[in-house]
Each structure stands twice: as structure tokens, then as C-alpha cells.
Amino acid sequence: MARIVAVTGNEAVAEALKQINPDVCAAYPITPQTDMMQRFAGFVSDGKVKTEIILVESEHSSMSACIGASAAGGRVITATSSQGLALMWEMLFIASGLRLPIIMPVVNRALSAPLNIHGDHSDAMGARDAGWIQLWSENTQEAYDNTIQAFRIGEHMDIRLPVIICLDGFIISHSIERIEYIEDSDVRNFVGDFKAVNPLLDIRHPVSYGPLILPDYYMEFMRAHAEPMAKVPKVVLDVAKDFEKISGRKYGLFEAYRLDDAEIGLVILNSAAGTSKDVIDEFRNKGIKAGLLKPRLYRPFPYAEVGEALKHLKAVCVLDRADAFGGSFGPVFIDIAASLYPYKERPFLINKIYGLGGRDYLPEHAALVLDELAEIVKTGKVKTFKEYIGVRE
Amino acid sequence: MATPLSLKELSKKEILFTPGHRMCAGCGAPIIVKMVLLAADYPVIASNATGCLEVSTCISDYTAWKIPWIHSAFENAAATISGVETMYRSLKKQGKINDEIKFISFGGDGGTYDIGFQSLSGAMERGHDMLYICYDNGAYMNTGIQRSSATPFGADTTTCPAGDVIPGKMQQRKDLTKIMAAHNIPYAAQASPSHWGDLMKKVRKALEIKGPKFMNVIAPCNRGWRSKTDDAITLSRLAVETCCWPLYEIENGNTKITFKPREKKPLVDFLKPQGRFKHLFTPENEWLLKEAQEQVDKNWERLLAEEACFAPKETKEKASKEQ
């Protein structure tokens, strides 16, 4: 029996972590994540979990301790945001390179400078090519559900990779929503026991982690890392199927909202997808065929599936809550463009940067973008391929 | 039962750090590692900071380590082992593991005094049951002999080269052993491979103590010191006998000097055989030698005073009677 509760995103993810009851957790405060690990520390203090917590002196040490703990042979978690994730950057690659299934919620927040504690996606985008799996969540329910599924995905014997679960800072982490908690026992059975692979603590079978590998073998090693990455989408779908059995909720690689017969569409991550869907309904009521694609598995990116889902549209706008500062487009746009490239007939593609540093994304923003897409379809002309919206010029 | 620390008994023990690794001939670091692992009468799991020891002992598909070993990065050997140790406590608490295991971190001076200082300080403060061993060769050797905060005053390195205007490193070494002791950890010590019995006794003592321990071990590097390949033990002995690398331990706040040379040798005895100090032996740089000697004298005097001040009551009384 599901429990219906009114909770914040941080509270729900902390609850999922409690239900999973990991062996080790490393924690360091940073807004807006702080409250999640604080709650978890409370569970430790109250004996609600068996977890040993390491209250590290930095996020660099947090990820380092997670690496040591995971290689030792057990289930390991931490959580962070923004500068904390940036400070971990070096260690992110080492965690994935050593194939350690560490699970880390990232409460998305803008990156300095200037200092800003509010939600945008620049933190996780900076880590998107670090060899971690990334699951993105629109709301508190999805953040909770993704957290539970992340363990099954990362710890899968064909995968053994770390997983980041993204949820929007403040908008989701600190807002109360009605969600359903799954029974503890169902979560526990779903996630199962941790299976250690080459644990350091097995002193009878000593192993060396983290060798030097020079040009003679480095490339084979990297290729070997790409292989489990390629298997992730299938595992994500299999896990989602099992998850549906205990939750009744369906998950895919992405959500396709009214996309099948759509002519214009938005691609957007996380919480802003919710706002956008309402506006799409309004456009549908006016007889305009609008739809939306919300990526869930963002790394590895399911290029073929996303391309297939979007290729029939006439015009698509990718909304990015981070800029890539490469003199080009936002990060999600670049991925969508790549997924549509194989098709001869493909939609017009434009890019809007929105909501940086917690700037509100309003229904009128979505409406303006959809109007612009309709205009592009009508005229066959694109005025601007990329621009900032909801900004003072 | 503990293996007696005699050569006869120790020679019967399995060497858990194999020959065939790729450290330079005559390097001090592998000698130290061998002594440490020989001294341990428990299963040991080690972490290793990036540096000479790490890059030369585990080059895929080979490893010189017959114990479980992990290298993750340069600045985080302490944080990494703190994670391993925490998982150990967690699984032990859950009854999933029964072995009595000890945890040791190895880091070079760069990885310990400098870039890994925060991670080390944090792990010590948190109280993990671990022993951190710094092998101090006085520079970033792996990247080609750059200055670290452990580089001795006056030394010539590739980033503080003895030039026409600046005659080598112009700062004193950071006194890391004292800084670690100031964390109020139960055990901090300095050792040298020349005094192997002392070194191994300290490792043994450290491993018997619960909580965070730190050892700083001088590790001659013939490449960086520009000394003879067979001089590692001689030079580390001279460092001890000139009192520029005193052997002592600080146990629960009490300082004890574990070796006092009968006759304190002049510092130049240690400096002269090393190419990195060659420029000091010119008339215009005589003041540097003088200053270096003064620093050693001052630090030694202070250490003696600390020992006297913290000595247990009976020894103090005995000492005052003898006077």
C-alpha cells in the first residue's frame, strides 16, 4: 500500500535513501542540497538506518571517501549541488573510471560567479560527460522514484556505474507536493542486496584499484568504459518495468507528451516541463498541434530514440536552463541537434536559454515560444536560432 | 602473536611489496613501504596518493602490492582510506565481516604537506582508525623535482632553481609532524629508514592504537637530491645524526625523542653529498649555510624542551636530581 504524503523534494529523496538504507554516506553542506543530507543525518542519529556517515571537510573529500567506501565493497551515497559538484569534478571521472556504482542526488543550482544559490542546470551540465549516468526529475515524485531506480541501474552487473539524480533547486527541493511513498519492504525487495565486485575488504583476494595505464592500453580501457554506457538504456527500461509493478507509475528514457501527432514541440528538462505541459494543453485546446519531450535519461543520451520521437515535427524549440558558452548553443540543444542529424527531413530547430540562477519560467514564456514555432512553420523562416528569454536586454 | 622485530624472524615473513616495481634504483620510498608492511602483524589495506610510489608500483597489468590497494588521486589518499575504513566499520557492525584489518595511507610530501593537507587534516579530525604515512623526499619528484613546502631551506629544485639572484628555496620547511600532533591525535611520529628498528617499532605501536595516527618518514631520492644511488640509508642516517630530521614521537600529547645522537653532527655533513645543496658551498652563499644550521639548532633545542616539558613526572624528577 502506497503512503500518500505532502513533502518537499529533499524530504522525499531523503526518505528514499532511508528506505534503501545504504552502508556508507558522505555528506557536506551546500544550498539547496543541505536539507537533504541533514535529514539523512537525522536518520543516522536516530538509528533508523544502519548507515555509517562520514561528515567530510569538503565535497572533494566527499567523493573521495565515496570512492574508497564503494571500492571497499558496499552501497554508498552522497548528495550535492553547484559548487560542491564542481569541486568534485576531478573525482567524478575517477568514480566512473573505477566503475563504482555510487548514487548521488544533485539538487540543481547555478554556478558562480556571480554567486547564486537558486536553481538552474549549469552544475549537472558541467558533469554530463564525466561517465556518470544522469536521471532527471520533473517533480518530487519523479525525484523519489528515480532515486530508487538509480540503485538498480547503477548496480546492475552489466553496468556498474555511478548515477546522478537531478532535481531542481528550491522549485522542487523546497516546495511541498503530494506524492506517494512506496512501502519500505517493497523498496527493499526492489533494490535488493548489494553485490560487491572485487571489494578491497576481501583481504584473501587482494586487488589493486587505480593503476597507471599508458598509451599502450589506455584507449582499450576507455572503450571498455563506453560499452556498459551503451547498455544503460535497456537496463533503464527493464528497471522501469519492474518499478511499475511496485508503484503503478510508468517511466521511459524520456517522456513524450502529446508528441505523436504534434507539429511543433518543446524539449525541456526537469520542473519547467510541468509548466510547459499546461501551456501545451491550452494550445491543443486552440487546435494547435503542440507537444513536448522531456529527457529523463540524459546520460548516456538516447540519441536514436529521441531522434525517432522528434523527427516528424515541423519545428522544435530546445529550452536550456544552462548556457554552454561555447560560442554556440545550450547543452541540451546540441544533443537534440545531434539526434536529429541523421534524418534528411527534420524539424526546424531553435534554442532558448531560460531560467538561469532561479529566474522564473512562466506559462507566458512557453506560449511565446510555441507562437514563434507556429510562425516558423507558417513562414518557413527562422528569425533567431538562439536567444535568452525572460531577460532584460 | 607479534613477530619479534629481529632480522631473523622478519626474514621469515612474506614480503607484501614485491620487487620488480619501477621505482629508481636506490630510492628510499620502497624501502620504507617494505619496512612498514613487514612491521604490520595484521592484514593491511592501503591507499596511495599520486606520486612516484604510486605511478611506479601499479602499472597495468602489474602490481607490486600483495595487499588490497587503492589509488584514486593526488590530494585525497586520506579521504579515500577514510571511506574504506568507514565501509569496514559499517560492514563489521552489520556482522558481514569479521577480520581485524588495519588501514594505511601512503603519500609523498607534495601529496601530504601541500595539496593533500586538507584531506589529511579532515580525516585526522574525524578520528578514523588509520595510519597516514608520509614518505618525505622533499619535493614533487614524480613531476620532475619541483619545490614543495617540505623542501629544505636552500635546496635547488626545478621551480626554485639556485640562480644568480635567488639561491634556491628561501623558506623553511613546514613542520608537518607538529601540525599533525596539534590535531590532538593519539600518535604522531617521525622516522627514518636508517633506523629501521625504530621505524618498525613506531609502525607497530601506531597500529595498536585506535584512532588516527600520523608518521612522517624521510625518504631519500637520489634523482632529486642528486646523490649517489647507494646513499639512501647513509643520507637518511646523516639527516638524523645532524638533527635536521629528529626521530621522535608524540603520544597522547607527550613528546619523546626516540634517538639522540651522542654527538650532533654539523648540518653540512648531510648537505655536502647532495647536489641540490652544491651552490651553498660557495663563499657568497656562506650565510645560507649558517642560517640553515641555526634553524636546525633552534628546532632541535625546542624539541628537547618539549620533551622535557611533557616528560612523565618520574623522569622529570629523576632528571632534576641528576642535575
Ligand SMILES: Cc1ncc(C[n+]2csc(CCOP(=O)(O)OP(=O)(O)O)c2C)c(N)n1
Ligand atoms: C590535482 C593534481 N595536480 C597535479 C598533479 C601532478 N602530480 C602528480 S604526482 C606529483 C608530484 C608528487 O609529489 P610528492 O607527493 O612529493 O610525491 P613524489 O613524487 O615526490 O614521491 C604531481 C605534482 C596531479 N596528479 N593531480
Ligand code: SF4
Ligand atoms: S625520482 Fe626519486 S622518489 Fe622518484 S622513484 Fe626515483 S629516486 Fe624514488
Ligand SMILES: [Mg+2]
Ligand atoms: Mg615528494
